[in-house]
Amino acid sequence: MKTKAMLIDITKCIGCRACEQICKEIHGFPQEHEPTLSATALTVVQERGDKFVRRMCMQCQDPACASACPVGALTKTAQGAVRYAGGKCIGCRYCMIACPFDVPKYEWSKLAPYVTKCDMCAERVLAGKPTACAEVCPVGATIFGDRDDLLAEAHKRIAENPAYVRKIYGEMEVGGTSVFFLSDVPFEELGFVTAPMTQPLPTLSAAALGEVPTVVLVGGSLLAGLYWFTQRRQQVAAAEAAEKEDKNVLRFRDKERS
Amino acid sequence: MTRLRLPKITLWRVLVGVIFAAGAWATYLRFVKGFEVATNMSNGQPWGIWVAVATLCGVGLSAGGFAIAGAVYLLGMERYRPVLRAAVIIAFLGYLSVVAGYAWELGLPWNFWHPLVMWNRSSVLFEVVWCIILYTMVLALEFSPALVERIPWAPVREWYLRWHHRILIALVLIGVLLSSLHQSFLGGLFIIFKGKMYPLWYSNYQTTLFYMSAIPAGMAMIIMALYLSVRSLNVRIDLRILDDFSRIITPILVIFALFRFADLYKQHALGYLFLPVEETAYFWLEMALFIAAPLVLFNLPRLRQQPIGLYWASAVLIAGFMVHRINVSITSLERATHAGYVPKWPEMAVTIMLVAAAVLAFRGAVLHLRIFPQTMQVAPPPLLLPRMTGQVFPARPSAAVN
Ligand code: SF4
Numbered sequence: 221m222k223t224k225a226m227l228i229d230i231t232k233c234i235g236c237r238a239c240e241q242i243c244k245e246i247h248g249f250p251q252e253h254e255p256t257l258s259a260t261a262l263t264v265v266q267e268r269g270d271k272f273v274r275r276m277c278m279q280c281q282d283p284a285c286a287s288a289c290p291v292g293a294l295t296k297t298a299q300g301a302v303r304y305a306g307g308k309c310i311g312c313r314y315c316m317i318a319c320p321f322d323v324p325k326y327e328w329s330k331l332a333p334y335v336t337k338c339d340m341c342a343e344r345v346l347a348g349k350p351t352a353c354a355e356v357c358p359v360g361a362t363i364f365g366d367r368d369d370l371l372a373e374a375h376k377r378i379a380e381n382p383a384y385v386r387k388i389y390g391e392m393e394v395g396g397t398s399v400f401f402l403s404d405v406p407f408e409e410l411g412f413v414t415a416p417m418t419q420p421l422p423t424l425s426a427a428a429l430g431e432v433p434t435v436v437l438v439g440g441s442l443l444a445g446l447y448w449f450t451q452r453r454q455q456v457a458a459a460e461a462a463e464k465e466d467k468n469v470l471r472f473r474d475k476e477r478s
Numbered sequence: 479m480t481r482l483r484l485p486k487i488t489l490w491r492v493l494v495g496v497i498f499a500a501g502a503w504a505t506y507l508r509f510v511k512g513f514e515v516a517t518n519m520s521n522g523q524p525w526g527i528w529v530a531v532a533t534l535c536g537v538g539l540s541a542g543g544f545a546i547a548g549a550v551y552l553l554g555m556e557r558y559r560p561v562l563r564a565a566v567i568i569a570f571l572g573y574l575s576v577v578a579g580y581a582w583e584l585g586l587p588w589n590f591w592h593p594l595v596m597w598n599r600s601s602v603l604f605e606v607v608w609c610i611i612l613y614t615m616v617l618a619l620e621f622s623p624a625l626v627e628r629i630p631w632a633p634v635r636e637w638y639l640r641w642h643h644r645i646l647i648a649l650v651l652i653g654v655l656l657s658s659l660h661q662s663f664l665g666g667l668f669i670i671f672k673g674k675m676y677p678l679w680y681s682n683y684q685t686t687l688f689y690m691s692a693i694p695a696g697m698a699m700i701i702m703a704l705y706l707s708v709r710s711l712n713v714r715i716d717l718r719i720l721d722d723f724s725r726i727i728t729p730i731l732v733i734f735a736l737f738r739f740a741d742l743y744k745q746h747a748l749g750y751l752f753l754p755v756e757e758t759a760y761f762w763l764e765m766a767l768f769i770a771a772p773l774v775l776f777n778l779p780r781l782r783q784q785p786i787g788l789y790w791a792s793a794v795l796i797a798g799f800m801v802h803r804i805n806v807s808i809t810s811l812e813r814a815t816h817a818g819y820v821p822k823w824p825e826m827a828v829t830i831m832l833v834a835a836a837v838l839a840f841r842g843a844v845l846h847l848r849i850f851p852q853t854m855q856v857a858p859p860p861l862l863l864p865r866m867t868g869q870v871f872p873a874r875p876s877a878a879v880n
């Protein structure tokens with residue numbers, strides 16, 4: 221299967237919240253609207269001025285959450301979605317802080333709490349269907365398709381219409397994502413994380429982890445060397461002491477003999 | 479006269495009772511009512527003081543174990559041998575309480591063993607978990623002779639101790655490596671939070687910073703524990719060892735401070751040093767307690783001469799160290815998350831209970847095992863010993879003395 225993605229055109233969204241509702245329905249969550257993502261809201265439509273902005277997992281190409289998870293419970297799949305295997309999760313919540321978009325949420329009220337986040341309707345997509353939110357969107361503000369096609373479509377829209385901000389949010393961010401946003405208002409005004417971050421975050425920790433073999437090799441030989449050195453020094457000291465002792469004994473014997 | 483058989487009610491016993499009762503109630507809340515009732519952690523601040531204090535401080539404060547084991551075995555600093563076992567058991571108990579703390583901290587604690595079989599080599603946390611588990615095992619082995627000595631059956635005892643002596647150097651070497659790795663990788667956990675952390679605490683060199691800050695903290699911890707052992711557990715050691723340890727602290731703190739500010743300069747964060755915001759106050763509190771105050775206190779000749787002076791200077795340093803770790807893991811994220819996290823009482827109660835359990839276990843070990851050299855009890859009063867205490871002990875001690 222080709223890598224899938226979603227394209228969300230903020231200029232088209234009318235704020236009907238159909239995506240939000242169908243998502244809650246599919247997952248069996250209570251229907252009322254929540255202002256931010258939560259354990260029972262995997263996507264929300266937020267009002268920013270006269271615009272409506274959808275929030276959800278960006279399905280990063282090189283996801284920070286997946287690289288952070290100590291047991292590999294989160295994985296980027298070939299179909300594009302970043303999926304969560306609750307059976308592996310230990311509940312350390314590192315993924316929640318590692319995600320640059322603050323997406324993963326936790327079931328704080330449960331006794332066996334799991335992490336929750338959008339998985340781009342992974343099962344539906346495997347069955348050949350589009351995501352539920354894209355299917356239900358009445359104005360085509362959210363569309364689903366192959367990642368390459370959607371990127372091309374986004375570029376085409378920007379080229380054809382000067383009203384768009386000259387940027388596809390998600391094309392470069394943290395090394396690229398599988399959810400793209402188009403807007404006619406600067407993204408920072410809509411609450412998007414816009415600090416310069418084109419680098420995938422996992423490369424940062426990979427750089428640190430890359431030092432492990434060096435530390436072990438260099439540190440190990442250094443310590444072994446130090447040990448050898450102190451041993452040697454002690455041996456020499458002991459040998460010298462023994463030598464002195466021998467001499468004393470000899471002298472003592474000589475004295476005795478004479 | 480049944481009354482006489484009841485244990486005496488002292489202030490300390492009452493305090494211990496209160497700590498464990500509160501801890502038990504908090505544990506009930508955590509496991510029967512869940513996180514939401516027992517903690518103030520939230521989606522904005524998923525890591526509270528169980529991570530900031532029970533893990534980040536707990537591991538850091540246990541750094542004295544590898545430092546002193548390395549000094550004695552690898553660098554041949556025989557004069558520290560009398561406190562070696564104490565340092566190792568402090569570290570061992572520290573790590574045990576860190577590991578135990580995960581029963582409360584993890585959302586699905588019964589899956590704690592997953593990292594052993596489900597590997598994610600790109601995760602810093604994965605490396606930390608492995609190092610901590612392996613190092614706790616190394617510490618258990620390093621410490622085991624103190625228990626094995628108590629076995630009444632001589633052949634087993636001697637067989638074990640001979641075998642132990644053979645692998646000891648390798649154990650110490652591995653221990654130093656594992657410690658160095660995870661002490662720094664605890665800082666490495668924060669590297670991936672780029673863009674979320676307040677600039678005064680984000681660093682690409684968080685690994686180095688964590689490593690460097692752990693050593694003085696670990697030393698201070700040992701100074702405090704040794705002082706208390708001498709004061710109230712009738713232990714006899716040359717208290718000038720404490721003075722030696724405190725000498726190591728000053729240069730490391732100076733290097734840490736220089737590195738810290740050079741790093742702030744490199745991350746273009748110097749402009750944040752005096753901004754009129756809350757973070758600035760936390761930053762300078764950290765600098766005052768962790769750097770400035772200890773540097774002054776540990777270098778006042780008057781204060782150094784008295785063990786109790788070193789004790790209080792160490793207490794200040796440890797407080798500063800805790801502020802540092804809390805700042806990195808909690809304060810730094812507040813601006814991005816607006817979580818307004820303040821720990822709830824059960825979080826405090828569990829943390830305090832873990833510390834109390836470690837302290838009680840240390841006390842029990844000192845009283846019932848051979849942690850400190852017994853020979854000293856027939857030696858003259860400790861403060862009158864010549865400077866080189868190492869002379870009292872053979873240069874190549876037998877395995878049994880260790
Ligand atoms: S947006 Fe966050 S949760 Fe979603 S894939 Fe990226 S890092 Fe993971």
Ligand code: SF4
Pocket residue numbers: 288289290291292293294308309310311312313314315316335
């Ligand atoms: S909470 Fe679960 S999914 Fe998230 S990093 Fe920890 S183990 Fe992985």
